[in-house]
Amino acid sequence: MSKHESERKEIHDRVLNAANVDALADAYAEWAPRYDADLVQEMGYRAYVTASELLAAHETDLEARILDAGCGTGLVGAYLADPATGGYTRIDGLDYSPDMLAQARSKGVYADLLQGDLTGTLGIPSDRYDAVISVGTFTLGHVGPAALEELVRITRPGGHICFTVRSEAWERHDYQAVTDRLEQQGAWQVVEDMEAIYIEQEGSTCRICLCRVGKP
Numbered sequence: 001m002s003k004h005e006s007e008r009k010e011i012h013d014r015v016l017n018a019a020n021v022d023a024l025a026d027a028y029a030e031w032a033p034r035y036d037a038d039l040v041q042e043m044g045y046r047a048y049v050t051a052s053e054l055l056a057a058h059e060t061d062l063e064a065r066i067l068d069a070g071c072g073t074g075l076v077g078a079y080l081a082d083p084a085t086g087g088y089t090r091i092d093g094l095d096y097s098p099d100m101l102a103q104a105r106s107k108g109v110y111a112d113l114l115q116g117d118l119t120g121t122l123g124i125p126s127d128r129y130d131a132v133i134s135v136g137t138f139t140l141g142h143v144g145p146a147a148l149e150e151l152v153r154i155t156r157p158g159g160h161i162c163f164t165v166r167s168e169a170w171e172r173h174d175y176q177a178v179t180d181r182l183e184q185q186g187a188w189q190v191v192e193d194m195e196a197i198y199i200e201q202e203g204s205t206c207r208i209c210l211c212r213v214g215k216p
Contacts, residue, residue: 049079132154
């Protein structure tokens with residue numbers, strides 16, 4: 001293993017095993033400048049493409065107001081904004097890490113970028129967005145399933161929420177119980193639920209869900 005590969009593995013492990021939000025923020029501050037190259041080019045990160053394509057298949061209005069929740073460096077936003085792969089024109093991004101938001105800002109695809117913590121209540125009005133997409137945020141050492149209710153709150157009735165959950169986190173934190181409960185309560189309808197490649201190099205998978213909001 002080369003020095004770079006060793007460093008990349010070390011910081012990836014720190015992200016997945018962060019003990020608190022401050023430790024997570026410190027890891028992302030260090031990783032932000034080389035995040036895209038490490039994760040996409042070298043590790044074969046695929047989930048952001050699959051999830052973006054799934055949202056695009058259901059949200060056909062290119063002027064829909066979309067929130068990229070946990071936007072990181074802006075991979076999802078750039079994919080959705082690119083006319084070749086999406087063409088959406090009203091995308092906002094939200095992330096806890098100022099360093100990741102700085103990388104997202106440099107891509108020039110977001111109408112607005114917000115710093116916020118998905119483990120609490122966001123400073124976003126209810127029913128604000130036509131669609132919310134969250135890729136790579138519901139995973140180990142990050143945000144838990146309770147945050148799904150906040151995504152429902154900020155999405156208008158009839159809007160869509162598309163999110164990925166690393167398979168290990170799905171099982172460990174019982175996401176199935178939460179998604180089922182929200183459906184039983186009438187908060188949303190699960191339209192798509194699939195397993196997909198998460199990161200090719202590590203052989204990891206994720207669940208990708210597409211839900212239509214319908215508040216009780």
